[in-house]
Amino acid sequence: MRNHARHFFDRGWCRFDYDPELYRWVEAALAPARATLQDPRLGKWLRYQGTWFAGVNALPNDAHGAVGASGPLRGAAVEFIARELGLTDFAWDAAQVSICYPGYPLPMPGESPGRARFRRERDAAHVDGLLPEGPGRRRHLREHHGFILGIPMVEFDTDASPFVVWEGSQEIVREHFSRRFAGLTTELWGQQDITEIYHAAREQALVECERVELHARPGEAFLAHRLILHGMAPWRAGADAGVDGRMICYFRPDPFGPQEWLNNP
Numbered sequence: 001m002r003n004h005a006r007h008f009f010d011r012g013w014c015r016f017d018y019d020p021e022l023y024r025w026v027e028a029a030l031a032p033a034r035a036t037l038q039d040p041r042l043g044k045w046l047r048y049q050g051t052w053f054a055g056v057n058a059l060p061n062d063a064h065g066a067v068g069a070s071g072p073l074r075g076a077a078v079e080f081i082a083r084e085l086g087l088t089d090f091a092w093d094a095a096q097v098s099i100c101y102p103g104y105p106l107p108m109p110g111e112s113p114g115r116a117r118f119r120r121e122r123d124a125a126h127v128d129g130l131l132p133e134g135p136g137r138r139r140h141l142r143e144h145h146g147f148i149l150g151i152p153m154v155e156f157d158t159d160a161s162p163f164v165v166w167e168g169s170q171e172i173v174r175e176h177f178s179r180r181f182a183g184l185t186t187e188l189w190g191q192q193d194i195t196e197i198y199h200a201a202r203e204q205a206l207v208e209c210e211r212v213e214l215h216a217r218p219g220e221a222f223l224a225h226r227l228i229l230h231g232m233a234p235w236r237a238g239a240d241a242g243v244d245g246r247m248i249c250y251f252r253p254d255p256f257g258p259q260e261w262l263n264n265p
């Protein structure tokens with residue numbers, strides 16, 4: 001576990017081996033996760049000509065991560081989050097149910113050629129919580145996630161739109177935003193237009209950091225640092241997956257404010 005911590009803080013991510021407690025959660029959560037696709041209120045999340053169900057906050061789990069008969073989220077990843085990130089007793093958010101299908105990303109109406117290319121060639125690389133707003137897509141710090149926990153729900157292979165990270169980019173992002181927010185009280189951070197500094201950090205990370213694809217199986221999990229540049233690769237021809245596609249649940253709770261978001265390890 002010590003190794004996990006060093007790996008996580010140096011590279012910005014780590015992977016957890018098969019965990020029977022997590023596997024039992026996946027078994028119980030799979031039916032509710034599948035059901036999100038049938039919910040008409042969630043139809044808006046089916047994008048890119050049906051090749052990606054983004055499913056943001058779609059899983060109807062409670063603040064302990066329990067859904068259906070799953071019971072609370074438990075196991076090695078949750079213990080790591082408590083011990084190494086110091087995060088306990090927070091409310092788990094409703095998980096994202098992210099499902100990719102063969103062909104992702106087919107063109108989406110209204111998406112500019114530049115953004116479509118960035119999605120295809122740069123995995124739609126982004127940092128969570130810096131939301132684009134308005135026609136100019138100006139970005140502001142709106143969410144302060146503690147981490148990103150990825151839980152594969154079904155079997156699929158490494159070519160099925162893997163989660164991608166740029167290793168070590170969390171420190172590049174931290175450095176840029178530390179400079180940008182220096183001398184400002186935290187109440188003012190959310191008001192700042194951070195579009196330019198975000199793009200600068202992203203460009204530097206894309207140039208300097210190694211791009212790594214993560215894969216895991218049901219019962220395994222991966223944890224990404226809240227500040228890491230990450231994305232999702234296109235579906236490669238010949239990728240092997242079942243009818244559920246590449247289904248991953250992501251938890252991204254907001255356990256603290258901007259100060260911790262920027263400065264915690």
Ligand SMILES: [Fe+2]
Pocket residue numbers: 126127128230
């Ligand atoms: Fe993300």
